[in-house]
Amino acid sequence: MEIPVIDLKGLAGGDEERERTMAQLHEACKDWGFFWVENHGVEAALMEEVKSFVYRHYDEHLEKKFYASDLAKNLHLNKDDGDVLVDGGDLADQADWEATYFIQHRPKNTAADFPDIPPAARESLDAYIAQAVSLAELLAGCISTNLGLAGAAGVVDAFAPPFVGTKFAMYPPCPRPDLVWGLRAHTDAGGIILLLQDDAVGGLEFHRGGREWVPVGPTRRGRLFVNIGDQVEVLSGGAYKSVVHRVAAGAEGRRLSVATFYNPGPDAMIAPATAAAPYPGPYRYGDYLDYYQGTKFGDKAARFQAVKKLFS
16 A cells, blocks of 8 residues: 655646645545655755764664663563563553654754754754754645635644644664554644654554554655644544554664654644534643643544543
8 A cells, every 4th residue: 555655846836736736635634644745845965964863862872771771671681571561561551662852943942952962963953944844834834725724724823833843763673572562553742743764664654544554664765754643633624634653663673763743832722624523622732732641642532522621
């Protein structure tokens, strides 16, 4: 099953080419909720610089700490035994096999809080994020047009001022991939997610249409992977759906993931396009996010209903 690939150069073409590209984007958002983009405007050299930084930073600052964690020690010590328990529960329900950190870019840049990131790497990250935000805003504008949202109802305006942050993750080789997920199944809370990922090791999987898990292979030809989050589903009144996804732990190789989130600001008010839609709103995104933190790995529909009762 081929994941859609949207060639964004069509948006700058003639009317017919632009129309065709917009239709492809609409179908990808409606029928899949995730897709690849190429000719996206993010420089290939910057993407490589960011990936090189993440690998180097993991090797120098995170790997030793990760393998000294209780999770890693338990798996290594019990790799030839039966099921491993953490705090009396199944390991797969308690922890994820990932080494991560999160940097906020907008409205505040927190890169300075990481003194082990050298100035040159920060400059590369800032340049990459500037281009990623331009891409996210381009996609947000196209999504708004395809949904018939205009003015203050458009995605960019609804999110303003946006929160932009990046989760940097490494999924190292796991001694017991049968006992733990790299990242447990969930939907993303926010808006538009741009993923710069490994070009050699896979593991990311999306659950399409409640029918089957679709593997997202390693990156090819400088593409970026895109998926939509819960807030785009709400704004669209369900026309577009955020999709459950997970990362499998692997016994060999290590997978890199740089996920940049273009989300509403915490005080942004979110509401569905039509009041008749069975979605919460209007609600403050910060309230939704607070509730999401404790329900991330739970049922999305139940979360929407709870937010509707609590905050709408």
